C-alpha cells in the first residue's frame with residue numbers, strides 16, 4: 001500500500017506485519033541518529049531517515065514477494081540439447097548480514113548441467129541477486145541458491161561458489177579488510193562426481209585468471 005509522505009498508512013504502522021514498513025525503518029534510523037548524539041536538524045541528516053529506509057528497501061529487496069519472483073525468473077525454460085556444464089560468473093550481489101545489518105558484497109560462480117531445458121542466461125544473475133538481497137547467513141544463502149535452482153529447473157546438478165566480503169568483518173570487530181569468506185554448495189552430479197567438481201573449480205580458476213588480466 002502506498003502512503004503519502006509524512007502520513008504513513010495504517011497498514012505501515014502495524015508492527016509485525018510482513019512486508020516493508022518504510023515509516024518504521026525511518027523511525028528506527030531517526031532513533032539511531034539521536035542515539036549517536038547527533039542533531040536530527042543538521043542539514044546533512046535531516047533527510048537521512050528517509051534515505052536509510054530507501055537504502056534498506058533496496059538491500060533487502062529479495063525479501064518481498066520472493067516466491068512469486070522466483071517463479072517469474074526461473075519458471076520460463078527453453079528446450080535445449082546442451083547437456084554439459086553452463087558456467088557463469090563472477091556474479092556480483094549485495095545483501096546484509098543478519099547479525100549487524102551491515103552490507104555484504106558477494107561474488108558468485110554458478111554452474112549447472114541442463115537436462116533438456118535451459119533458463120535464459122540473464123536469469124541466473126537475477127536469481128542470485130534476488131536471493132542475496134536479504135539479511136541472510138552466507139552459509140544458508142549458498143544452500144538456498146543451489147536448492148531453489150534444483151527445485152525450479154531440475155538440472156542434473158548445480159555447483160556454486162559464493163565469495164563474500166562482510167562489512168562487519170572489514171570495518172569493525174577483527175577489521176579484516178582483505179578477508180573473503182567462501183561457501184560452496186554442490187548438488188547432483190557435482191556432488192557425486194569428483195571430475196565434475198574439478199571441472200567447476202578449474203572454470204572458476206580460469207575465469208579469475210582472465211579477470212585479473214592473466
Ligand SMILES: [Zn+2]
Nearest residue numbers: 097099100168
Ligand atoms: Zn555481521
